[in-house]
Amino acid sequence: MAIESQRERNALNQQRQRALYGAPLGERVHRLVAVLQISQARLAKALGMSPAMLSQLVSGRRVKIGDPTVLARLLELDRRIDELRRPVPDSTVEALLDEVAAMRWSGAGDPADAGTARAAADALRRLTDPGRLAAAADALSPAFPELADVLREAAR
Template sequence: MADVDANRAAQRDIYGEPLGAIVDRCRATLGLTQGRVAALLGISAPMLSQVMSGQRIKIGNPAAVERLRAMVEATDAVAAGRLAGADAIARIEAAGGPGELLTGATTRRTSAREIAEQVQSLFRRVASASDYLSAAGRIEDAHPEIAELLRVYGAGRTDDAVAHLAGPVTAP
């Protein structure tokens, strides 16, 4: 128990308060599960549990720490009524860079271009560009956002896919 108390004191020095309190406040305000918080931060659920309970002192991944900072800021903005919950989640997802890939035992940052190329590669393994354009034309009136996805990732240029990744996404 002494180690946990010492770890929580260390967390207070590093983060301003114990991580369990920080994450619980964010979860409650944003309506998230602990697993969703871990996913947003880009760390495993067991790792999040360990830092929340004081078994570990800090989050070692700088990108995850940046997303935690963004989560706290977004939580405060939601609590003050300056930001909608969905917008807060989008801010958190965007913080700390475009994303990360786990490669063996290491983590490396992935550029927006690499992500766009991976998504386009997946689309292009399934069907041809002309198939996606045809499908997009058929659903354009009823589902324009889905039609755009088909065009951009199934038949578009990589530069267009990168721009699409960076642009705002509107949820229904």
């Protein structure tokens, strides 16, 4: 009876995840792991969470990702894998995971806007050289830290 109760709770939690994230986290994680050909533990490291916590989210024992930066990283990875050719070369996987692991969320706006910030950084790169972008980031940082973060990303 306790096992059935846990299964029901997990199923209910997965429904809650669908409402929060558009899909159960298990579906998103399994897709990422399959496309990138990495372990769930490697994914957890790139996201900035423990493998145990990711496992609990995947199984439905937990509902929410508590850290907005971790959520932003997951959403960014989920968005970016659609752009990758299959099979994905190991060097591309490692570069993508390293880039996502380095992402920071400033606390301004919705973490789902990480993809928008990335697109803005890509556009800025086409406008001017990295030195000017870094200088603009330094000038804007005190008053507009979220814009400075995008400029710094573009300068990389």
